[in-house]
Amino acid sequence: MNAEVEAAFRDEWGQVVATLIGLTGDWDLAEECAAEAFAVAVERWARDGVPRRPGAWLTTTARNRAIDRLRRDAVGATKLRDAAALVPPGDVPGSADVPEIADDRLRLIFTCCHPLLPFEARVALTLRTLAGLTTAEIARAFLVPEATMAQRLVRAKRRIREAGIPYEVPAGHLLPERTSAVLGVLYLLFNEGYAASAGKDLVRTALCEEALRLARTVVALLPSSAEARGLLALLLLHDARRASRVSAAGELVPLAEQDRSLWSTPLVAEGVAVLETALRMGTPGPYQVQAAIAACHATAPTAGETDWRQIAALYGELARYVPSPVVELNRAVAVAMSSGPAAGLELVDRLTSTGELAGYHLLPATRADLLRRLARYPEAADAYRAAIGLAATDSERRYLAGRLAEVCA
Known part of the structure; x- marks a missing residue:
């Protein structure tokens, strides 16, 4: 029960x-x-x-x-x-009925995303109240200590109470000032559904579907926002691959090994069409760039035909909008695929030396994979062990353990 x-x-x-x-x-x-x-x-x-x-x-x-x-x-x-x-x-x-539920949740998002609140607090508070994420899960998403995130949540609730922030979707002329935070919330909400930060299940289908539904609603509210359309396109293109990400046994399936016949052709087509509409609006932004990256993956007939050089260039463009170590890590993967594992490893080692992604399991996991491809097996084994110690979901730990067994053999 x-x-x-x-x-x-x-x-x-x-x-x-x-x-x-x-x-x-x-x-x-x-x-x-x-x-x-x-x-x-x-x-x-x-x-x-x-x-x-x-x-x-x-x-x-x-x-x-x-x-x-x-x-x-x-x-x-x-x-x-x-x-x-x-x-x-x-x-x-x-x-x-469903529309009323969606409206309740949309009011919650816009209340959390009031401009009086710091951006991180807006996103964190929505993830806590709307998605039911624990403080620890949200802290992992932001790469900060749990105690720090707990303080942010307490301060955000206090500010809403003291400032008398209304629980409502604001008037049309006030929507643009909250757009960035609302899109950020939906992006992280979908991410938590698509790759859960903790627990036994890698994918939380209900969160993915809720993020998509709310993203469609925001596009209807803000039809002139190219970035709202870019986010919707990004979520559609990712969601198209959801069925192939976990095997029948509950194991994580890497992108290169996924059964592309399981990908949703209608969602891919819709995502590409929404992205093309956004790009024609002439106001580029980070969600449109990420959607373009997702489209490169989703439209490649096979893993071997993926245009990694284009993806690496797009990650370079994304770094201009979002100068983040996570973006740099993803760019390193694309560089490794387009120019060889040694080139990617150089970028990963540079990131490791900064300490900015300490505690982020995908950093040692990526490094381990590149070392494995370079046949540096003892170093790869050490990196896999470090990644296993940091991974938060059972499926990810099992996948990494399998890779560790391979390099040890």
Whole structure:
């Protein structure tokens, strides 16, 4: 039964929390009551079975918990009256139809992405409340200590409360000032679904689908934003390959070894079309560059026909927009594929010496792969061991362990 609750958590957490924040205006209360509802589900569902609409059941349970808490708190009397006025008896917010759920979550994103909040806090708070990521998972995504991320989240919630930031999608003329943060949130939300930062599952399908749905909504809200279209194209092209990333046994399948017949042809075609529309708008940006990289992969008939030279050039262009060590690591991989592993290893070793990616498992994993291709097996084995020690998901650890066994043999 815990498996059903875990599945409901992945699918419904954001809806439940977004609804409760809209009702109470209290972020901490919303998260606490949502967590209590899932805890109750562990016991009740084992006894009574899984309800027909798990999301509605969880929302009702969490809302009742919130009302009980507010009743016990004299300070919450006004909030209780507001909640009662907003929700007619027997109605469950967000359970009637999908558009309302999407709107609740979109309000949550735009609230989190208010310009009064620092950019990192906007993204982190949305990942915490919408995706249900733990503080540790978000810290790994930002490559910062968990304690640092915890402080950012506390400060962000306090700022929303003290500044009276409204829980709403802003008026049209205010949308552009929040676009960058909103796109950043959707990008990281999709990434967490596409390559989970922790846990036994590499892919969290519900998060991928939610990020895609919200990206389409943002494009509809901001039709003149080329970068919104660029992000949508990027997500579509990545999502087209989702079915091939994990084997039937739950093992990670590298891009070069994926069964391309499993790739979604309609999603690839849609992603390329959306990207072409964005590029014709004449305002290039980092999401469009990343989408172009993804298109190089998605449209190559075979792994051997991938235009790695073009991909390396695009990563160089991306570094102009986003001067990040992760971008440089990806460029090193592309250089290794286009100019040989020795050229890529030189760039990776340069990155290693800076210490900027300390604790990021893909750095030693990439270095290990390049050393393996150069037949420097003892060094490769050491790098694989370092990567295994840093990897956060079971599937990644198993994949790296398999590579380690190969070089040791």
